[in-house]
Amino acid sequence: MNKEFELFYLERFKENLRDFPKGNILRHERPDFLINTTDGILGIEVTHVYRQMPDGQIPLQQRERVRRKIIEEAQYIYDQSGSGPLVVNVHFDFNFCCKMFDVRATAEKLAALVVLLKNQSRTEARRDEIPIPGIALLRIIRPVKSASRWSSPFGSFVPPLTPTQIQCVLDRKNLLYAEYRKTCDRVWLVVAMDRFRASMFSLVPESAKQHIYSYQFDSAFLFLYNRLDEQQPPCLLRRR
Numbered sequence: 001m002n003k004e005f006e007l008f009y010l011e012r013f014k015e016n017l018r019d020f021p022k023g024n025i026l027r028h029e030r031p032d033f034l035i036n037t038t039d040g041i042l043g044i045e046v047t048h049v050y051r052q053m054p055d056g057q058i059p060l061q062q063r064e065r066v067r068r069k070i071i072e073e074a075q076y077i078y079d080q081s082g083s084g085p086l087v088v089n090v091h092f093d094f095n096f097c098c099k100m101f102d103v104r105a106t107a108e109k110l111a112a113l114v115v116l117l118k119n120q121s122r123t124e125a126r127r128d129e130i131p132i133p134g135i136a137l138l139r140i141i142r143p144v145k146s147a148s149r150w151s152s153p154f155g156s157f158v159p160p161l162t163p164t165q166i167q168c169v170l171d172r173k174n175l176l177y178a179e180y181r182k183t184c185d186r187v188w189l190v191v192a193m194d195r196f197r198a199s200m201f202s203l204v205p206e207s208a209k210q211h212i213y214s215y216q217f218d219s220a221f222l223f224l225y226n227r228l229d230e231q232q233p234p235c236l237l238r239r240r
Contacts, residue, residue: 047190221234221236
């Protein structure tokens with residue numbers, strides 16, 4: 001997870017955690033952030049838990065990166081054509097993925113198809129008329145005045161998160177705890193999930209919240225970034 005994503009999830013975590021410590025958030029490495037509080041320096045490490053995939057299947061996070069790259073390049077190519085800003089949704093098949101060296105060619109085909117649809121005053125194209133295997137639907141939602149906005153919805157069955165998955169994340173981070181403590185007095189771990197990223201979204205059953213975990217951090221939280229009307233506070237993980 002890069003620093004921008006880490007900061008994004010920390011800011012959302014801060015907004016939803018009552019009594020989050022006051023102080024400037026400083027970027028750091030191991031742990032990711034430091035806060036100079038009245039009780040000493042608090043270190044915060046932000047990590048994530050990805051959905052598990054069956055053996056042999058391409059991880060969802062890799063598929064997301066490829067799709068995001070295709071969409072970004074296709075939007076850029078389209079915008080350079082001067083055809084006017086659009087809101088576009090591209091619905092890939094669940095198992096769609098391609099090599100990175102094929103991304104540019106795929107993006108060019110996608111941008112050309114959107115130009116064609118716009119010129120024909122059409123709002124969508126389905127699989128049998130899309131010259132890109134693995135795309136089921138392309139939809140132009142509406143024209144906009146300011147800037148184009150392209151996206152690729154990623155719908156699928158959402159599995160429950162298990163205590164074993166959470167403990168695996170804790171075990172991995174526990175190995176670095178002593179190093180984190182070299183630069184701070186206390187260390188929190190934030191395990192982030194994201195309702196809007198398929199690879200980072202799972203249902204969180206009550207059994208996972210109430211499970212007794214093993215970790216060395218002063219506190220460890222599970223935080224699901226969600227829709228505003230469904231947002232819940234971070235869950236403090238119980239420990240032995």
